[in-house]
Amino acid sequence: MWREMTTVGNPSEKHKLQRLSLPEALAASLRERILNGEFQPGEALVQEALAAEYECSRMPVREAFRQLEAEGLIETKVHKGAFVSSISPDEVMELFELRALIECDLLLHAIPKMTAADFIACQEILGELERVYTEREMARWGSLNAAFHRRLLSPAERGQSILILGGINLQVERFVRLQLLLTEAFETAALEHQQLLVLCRARDVEQAIPYLRDHILTAGRELVAAMKSKRKF
Amino acid sequence: MWREMTTVGNPSEKHKLQRLSLPEALAASLRERILNGEFQPGEALVQEALAAEYECSRMPVREAFRQLEAEGLIETKVHKGAFVSSISPDEVMELFELRALIECDLLLHAIPKMTAADFIACQEILGELERVYTEREMARWGSLNAAFHRRLLSPAERGQSILILGGINLQVERFVRLQLLLTEAFETAALEHQQLLVLCRARDVEQAIPYLRDHILTAGRELVAAMKSKRKF
DNA sequence: TCGCGCCACATTGGATCCAATCAACATTTT
């Protein structure tokens, strides 16, 4: 079942097929399970148990742990084990503000370079997003949402910034998914995405930038509010 | 010799002593050697050789590799090994612009919160920087420079942003060190640091922010120019 | 002589085994 992703075939990538080692595949699977909330913050991840579950030795698990630790998803204490890392609502808000900062800068660079193909691709993702929304698959919704932002900003051709953004998204993703279960943030997000795309088509930088900033920051505020009220964190 | 850092004793941290596992210590040592340019971009790192050198088995080396890979310092191809990752001048410039973006935002938050103690601490680091400069130890210069920026921005109390900044600095650090060998960028940097601190003392946000931005961006431009002229990258 | 394929070696990837450390429980002592 999890084996299906031992090789990630990304069709849009130009023939650069990448093979995953077992530790990398494990890390991918564990990452997904953490983001889905199957492993709660603070929970201990035991090497032996996971090794048994994935039917491999403990060593690939250990290497996967190192990777996840570097990504900030888990923390490991020597001779004590690995624990799903936690993050405070304030820190989540800070990450959203960082995202706003970086994405606005990227959009500024991207808008002048956008082509018709870019708009079409973005529109396509939005369609997919809407389809997924009606079926309540928020695991896919989160990654599609990230994909939309990434695609929208890709004309800026700033790989390093995109990379950093990916890291930030990774940190907040699990809380976003949780919130989606509780609120109706989908719908406003869908509308805002459409409006954002309209502004970009019109090359209206003056409006698009603050709009994007607001889109991100209000999403952040809503999420943090939900976190603080639920007290489950 | 490298054993001296198996436990990192940071005296300013309040008694929170952290123990390093062998892989972590190895990663720290290898990271330093990469930043120092001992391992050139593209160069292959062989597990067996390093294991012999550090007198341990290959396994801790492999785990250290995973960590360094996640940090972006090396790339590993399955069944082919680990290679010191490279980075183009354009990407370096992008990272500097990202740094400018984030640091300016941080400074904006930091200035109103700065206390006398903060100014003193910064001034102290600047003194240390000057002392190190006269003795041409650029390995320490780089980390002290980062420490100054970190200390200057720490009143903002934005741990996540600082963390991201650390990652960005890691990427450009090795090129900064190389450039320092070639240019006289020390001196202007020292002056600019002093001036920046003066502006912060005066709480002159209007001047301090653009000044910091310029400080970072010109440093970036000079570095990139040096990179492109030397063609050693 | 050049090109293709096969084979051996070197290197990485993964599994098993042993040692070190921690935590919890039981025992003893005050």
Place this chain on the structure above:
DNA sequence: AAAATGTTGATTGGATCCAATGTGGCGCGA
């Protein structure tokens, strides 16, 4: 009875061993 301490079980950390894969060299044939 409470606290301190010893001891045992569980879990992680590290080393050695075996398997898989990639690379370079050699030979064979056109």
